[in-house]
Amino acid sequence: MPTVSIKECSEYDKNKIKKLVLESLKEIKFDLKKYRNKKILLKPNLLGPFEPKEAITTHPIFMQAVAEIFKKVTNKITIADSSDQAYGRDDKVLETTGMNQVAKKLKIKTEMFKAKNIIFLKSEKNQILKQVAIQSEIKNFDLIVNMPKLKTHMLTGLTGAIKNIFGLVPSYYKREYHIKGNTPKKFSSILVDIYNVIQPKLNIIDGIVALEGDGPSRAGKPIKINVILTSDNAIASDLIAAKILGFENVLTNQFALERNLIDKKDIKVIGEIKLKNFEKPSHIKQVVAPFVAGLFQKLVTKRPYVNKNCKKCLTCLKACPAKAISLKNNNIFINKNKCILCYCCSELCPYNAIELKRSWLGKKLINMHDKMFKKVKNGRRK
Ligand code: SF4
Numbered sequence: 001m002p003t004v005s006i007k008e009c010s011e012y013d014k015n016k017i018k019k020l021v022l023e024s025l026k027e028i029k030f031d032l033k034k035y036r037n038k039k040i041l042l043k044p045n046l047l048g049p050f051e052p053k054e055a056i057t058t059h060p061i062f063m064q065a066v067a068e069i070f071k072k073v074t075n076k077i078t079i080a081d082s083s084d085q086a087y088g089r090d091d092k093v094l095e096t097t098g099m100n101q102v103a104k105k106l107k108i109k110t111e112m113f114k115a116k117n118i119i120f121l122k123s124e125k126n127q128i129l130k131q132v133a134i135q136s137e138i139k140n141f142d143l144i145v146n147m148p149k150l151k152t153h154m155l156t157g158l159t160g161a162i163k164n165i166f167g168l169v170p171s172y173y174k175r176e177y178h179i180k181g182n183t184p185k186k187f188s189s190i191l192v193d194i195y196n197v198i199q200p201k202l203n204i205i206d207g208i209v210a211l212e213g214d215g216p217s218r219a220g221k222p223i224k225i226n227v228i229l230t231s232d233n234a235i236a237s238d239l240i241a242a243k244i245l246g247f248e249n250v251l252t253n254q255f256a257l258e259r260n261l262i263d264k265k266d267i268k269v270i271g272e273i274k275l276k277n278f279e280k281p282s283h284i285k286q287v288v289a290p291f292v293a294g295l296f297q298k299l300v301t302k303r304p305y306v307n308k309n310c311k312k313c314l315t316c317l318k319a320c321p322a323k324a325i326s327l328k329n330n331n332i333f334i335n336k337n338k339c340i341l342c343y344c345c346s347e348l349c350p351y352n353a354i355e356l357k358r359s360w361l362g363k364k365l366i367n368m369h370d371k372m373f374k375k376v377k378n379g380r381r382k
């Protein structure tokens with residue numbers, strides 16, 4: 001039976017987190033002793049060189065608390081994620097996110113997996129990817145501890161335990177899967193395919209300070225949610241996270257349920273589900289009414305625009321899976337016709353220089369739509 005343990009925790013206090021996670025491990029019947037001298041991969045969300053206070057990456061104190069729990073049974077612990085070649089500076093990611101400091105204190109390893117190390121895994125349940133490219137380094141570990149940061153995501157709605165596994169896809173294939181998954185639905189379906197081949201036995205979500213609004217990067221806003229979720233099942237933990245945050249439409253959850261990968265009724269929840277006030281991504285709020293969807297959706301969808309903060313670092317150019325970004329006359333240019341609206345450029349820009357905005361026409365249309373929709377809703381109420 002998939003089990004999720006919910007703990008309230010209002011600060012990044014290492015000892016408090018450690019105590020709560022230990023309690024949760026007992027509650028979900030996770031046998032720590034089974035991993036004596038085993039090789040453990042602690043897989044945080046290390047999207048890029050972001051500081052802990054930005055709430056984009058798993059907090060280093062959260063990581064330290066969990067690493068100390070495993071240190072009791074083994075020294076073979078590695079904190080690792082896959083490298084995004086767009087940055088080209090893996091050491092900077094590990095340093096800025098605070099992971100190197102944790103590793104140094106505890107005398108454990110950190111690693112950014114190399115893009116060239118690839119294995120292909122298959123699952124009969126997959127719907128889009130016949131085979132999934134995964135970092136081959138995972139074969140070296142006896143246990144993957146999935147440690148996502150709880151955040152909104154402009155494509156999937158929410159990034160939790162399922163989306164965090166995308167970090168184990170080598171850099172080149174991340175881009176390929178974005179191209180294949182060129183709509184929020186297709187991309188979310190691909191994420192569920194990836195989950196089918198990698199199902200971490202332990203998921204510990206850092207939701208003490210989460211990211212609301214237009215996550216998963218600097219366009220989102222840190223918000224205290226004060227929650228730690230621990231589960232033996234990634235889908236179960238994401239379903240409960242969505243409930244806590246009042247999210248109805250998380251596409252990865254929806255597809256996992258539609259594919260019968262889990263039955264909601266089977267999930268055992270230990271702890272209280274307290275609904276939190278949480279701002280959804282603007283894309284989710286702006287999904288237009290079904291009767292105008294086909295007509296307007298494309299026009300009202302937010303697009304990436306480069307603002308004056310741009311330092312011409314070219315991270316976005318290297319990250320864009322659709323090769324829609326180029327440098328022209330020393331300015332960053334985005335080709336709208338090539339852009340597949342994956343938002344990777346906005347996620348990865350280190351200077352918050354890519355804003356997601358609507359065109360003038362898009363804004364007019366959404367205003368008209370909102371007024372119309374309000375009238376229809378009010379009419380129905382009468
Ligand atoms: S938009 Fe951001 S990522 Fe792209 S070149 Fe400018 S600063 Fe770098």
Ligand code: SF4
Pocket residue numbers: 304319320321322323324325334338339340341342343344345346
């Ligand atoms: S321009 Fe940005 S949003 Fe468009 S495809 Fe490239 S990375 Fe994705």
